[in-house]
Amino acid sequence: MSEHLLDVQNLRVSFDTYAGEVQAVRGVSFYIDKGETLAIVGESGCGKSVSIQTVMGLLPMPPARIKEGHIYYEGKDLTTLTDKQMENYRGKEFSMIFQDSMTSLNPTMRVGRQMVEAILVHQKISREEAREHAISLLGKVGLPEPEKVFKRYPHTMSGGQRQRVMIAMAMACNPKILFADEPTTALDVTMQAQILDLMNSLKKEMGTSILLITHDLGVVAKMADRIAVMYAGKVVEYGDARQIFYNPCHPYTWGLLGAMPNLIQEVKSELYAIPGTPPDLYAPPKGCAFAARCPYAMGACLKADPPEYTCSDGHISRCWLMDKRAKEVTPPDGVPTLPRGGKEHE
Ligand SMILES: Nc1ncnc2c1ncn2[C@@H]1O[C@H](COP(=O)(O)OP(=O)(O)OP(=O)(O)O)[C@@H](O)[C@H]1O
Ligand SMILES: [Mg+2]
Numbered sequence: 461m462s463e464h465l466l467d468v469q470n471l472r473v474s475f476d477t478y479a480g481e482v483q484a485v486r487g488v489s490f491y492i493d494k495g496e497t498l499a500i501v502g503e504s505g506c507g508k509s510v511s512i513q514t515v516m517g518l519l520p521m522p523p524a525r526i527k528e529g530h531i532y533y534e535g536k537d538l539t540t541l542t543d544k545q546m547e548n549y550r551g552k553e554f555s556m557i558f559q560d561s562m563t564s565l566n567p568t569m570r571v572g573r574q575m576v577e578a579i580l581v582h583q584k585i586s587r588e589e590a591r592e593h594a595i596s597l598l599g600k601v602g603l604p605e606p607e608k609v610f611k612r613y614p615h616t617m618s619g620g621q622r623q624r625v626m627i628a629m630a631m632a633c634n635p636k637i638l639f640a641d642e643p644t645t646a647l648d649v650t651m652q653a654q655i656l657d658l659m660n661s662l663k664k665e666m667g668t669s670i671l672l673i674t675h676d677l678g679v680v681a682k683m684a685d686r687i688a689v690m691y692a693g694k695v696v697e698y699g700d701a702r703q704i705f706y707n708p709c710h711p712y713t714w715g716l717l718g719a720m721p722n723l724i725q726e727v728k729s730e731l732y733a734i735p736g737t738p739p740d741l742y743a744p745p746k747g748c749a750f751a752a753r754c755p756y757a758m759g760a761c762l763k764a765d766p767p768e769y770t771c772s773d774g775h776i777s778r779c780w781l782m783d784k785r786a787k788e789v790t791p792p793d794g795v796p797t798l799p800r801g802g803k804e805h806e
Contacts (some may be wrong), residue, residue: 463683464491464532465669466515471529473507473514476522484743486693487529489542492637497663497670500682501716502690503738508673511690512639516554518548552582555621555630559642564626565614571598571625572610575632582633603643607771620651624658631662638663641673656682677716681705689713691739692749709769709777711754714791729799748780756781756789 473485485507491706492498500508513519515531517538531538533553533594538546558564566574575594576587583590591610598606601624615621623643630638640659644652656679663670672683680701688705689697689712697710708714709791736753739745745752751761760766769782780786 462463464496466671466791467530467532467536468511468515469530469532471511471531472527473510473519473524474527477522477766480742482739483744484524484661486744488693488695490688490695492669492671494636494669495663495667496685497672497683498686498688499672499674499684499689501674501677501680503675505738505741506690507693507741510668512556512671512673516550516556516639517541518556519544522601527588531596551635552576552633553636553735554637554639555633555637556609556639556641557626557630557643559645562614562622565622565629567614570610570612571612571614571617573609574623575629578629579632587696594628594632598625599626600662601628601631603628614620620647620655622792623647623651627655627658627662631666631668635668637669637671639671639673640757642675643672644679645674647677649746652679653682659683670678677686689716692744693741694778696750696779697775697777699771703772707771707775708778708791709771709775709782711756711781711791712750713777718792745766746760748778755792760786 468491471485471488475482475484476483488507488511490498490500499541500511501510510519510524510696514526525636526539529539533549535586538549547705559690565571572591572594575597576590577594579585585593595606595610600608603609603621603624608623614625617625617745636724638659643659647655648667657795659670660683670683672678672679675752684701687698688695689704689710691712697708697713704713705717708717712734719733734753739749739752747762747764748754748757748766751757753759758780766778766780768778771777771782
């Protein structure tokens with residue numbers, strides 16, 4: 461039994477394909493508590509979406525298969541539930557917003573009708589009450605003249621407006637966890653900032669937890685209480701936002717931070733780019749999956765996958781550099797960090 465709202469433990473998910481087994485998620489653990497935002501960051505293809513789609517029960521199985529692990533929600537293991545039982549969670553306990561609102565809104569149905577139908581699935585209220593609730597939500601997400609928006613078709617709206625509609629729909633049943641997979645990637649920076657502010661204020665007002673997936677560390681800095689950095693199907697570093705931004709311990713996180721335009725430091729040298737590409741998940745390497753791209757890789761890194769090391773309370777890194785026997789190294793220029801064991805900035 462877990463004390464966390466959602467507690468994912470050692471989750472392994474593979475796809476069985478003609479070419480072989482794709483080991484998309486290879487032993488991922490994270491948790492989320494009430495009212496907090498966990499951000500999962502990492503390069504394309506590292507298993508972020510597969511991880512949360514597995515939690516929501518959205519992956520078609522087969523070809524996907526949970527090989528190992530548990531997903532505890534309010535103490536109940538969701539991996540033991542049938543598809544039908546999972547339907548009681550989706551939309552009610554969990555909601556999801558996607559990068560592309562056009563793929564999740566029905567283009568042939570007016571916005572209001574879609575919202576009313578979604579509300580009526582989970583709430584025993586009259587159609588008129590559902591209508592009023594939908595209109596009030598459209599107002600709450602900052603859409604002017606919500607009664608008019610209620611009657612519009614999605615294609616007559618801008619990307620930012622549709623994203624707001626999607627958030628209103630996702631919040632309609634007051635979910636405990638909002639899963640947001642790249643929710644602002646398709647929007648311009650002004651609209652992105654407005655949508656992020658909106659998510660933050662809904663989180664405060666309704667006590668919703670947010671599980672945010674993004675590759676944008678600027679978004680993470682604005683939103684996250686805690687951060688899980690994923691690489692090649694594993695969480696390689698995990699900690700609260702201060703620990704990850706001010707004292708990152710994993711060279712992959714250094715790479716991500718070094719590639720981020722200046723947010724924290726006033727003066728910054730050139731952006732650092734991580735060389736190479738992530739490994740093939742059909743045949744992940746025997747040792748650390750990042751070793752081939754890591755400027756600090758040692759012999760040990762090629763031989764065995766590193767265990768989790770504790771950097772500080774609640775902050776872990778899967779890197780052999782954390783081992784007592786490893787040499788002391790300094791992160792690349794421009795990474796807003798101190799070397800291992802350094803003090804935090806104030
Ligand atoms: N249906 C599928 N069949 C086979 N492999 C798949 C399938 N869906 C995903 N994968 C593989 O699983 C791995 C993880 O994919 P996932 O979509 O979780 O990546 P991601 O971290 O969300 O990337 P992005 O940032 O591009 O969205 C990838 O290597 C991908 O090719
Ligand atoms: Mg994805």
